[in-house]
Amino acid sequence: AQKVTQAQTEISVVEKEDVTLDCVYETRDTTYYLFWYKQPPSGELVFLIRRNSFDEQNEISGRYSWNFQKSTSSFNFTITASQVVDSAVYFCALGTGYALNFGKGTSLLVTP
């Protein structure tokens, strides 16, 4: 069975702090894909990143970075120098075959 666990339900930080959102996944498939999506207060789902199971390179995009570790089945997301506009719900998702399984999301609140 495929499963994604985002243990942090809510996180609150002050602007300019760094914050890491945790994602742990379970799958027996050897080929799979991991995603992060952002859902701002306006409600739409915004794609952030896709990573396949054979590519363990970490990725950095501006203030965002992702750490993929197969050994611990984790795909963590770090926001450096957080900003108020980063306030949103963030979802980690696991894609295998035709299915996309989402975690329950982490609600991030960044206060000035």
Place this chain on the structure above:
Amino acid sequence: EAQVTQNPRYLITVTGKKLTVTCSQNMNHEYMSWYRQDPGLGLRQIYYSMNVEVTDKGDVPEGYKVSRKEKRNFPLILESPSPNQTSLYFCASSPLVSGDHEQYFGPGTRLTVT
């Protein structure tokens, strides 16, 4: 503009009154899917479609029907809605016939069943 559209965006209905939420994409995508989002539960897949006339159940298909008669459209049908189907619904599409590609999401439909 490449997009996934859903209609209506908001709907309040009564128990048992059949309804359809439409979903359309203009990107010629093979794969389409429906999700529901509930507080504390994240997004859960209802149905997906790999191509025209090919659909399959996701994790929470009970109480829903879908059809894929044309590549661009993937309506979600609630034959007899119940209050536990009150939720935020998202339609999504993807260029590949699998769940391993970025999915493009519609804006969501907020359904309330009283």
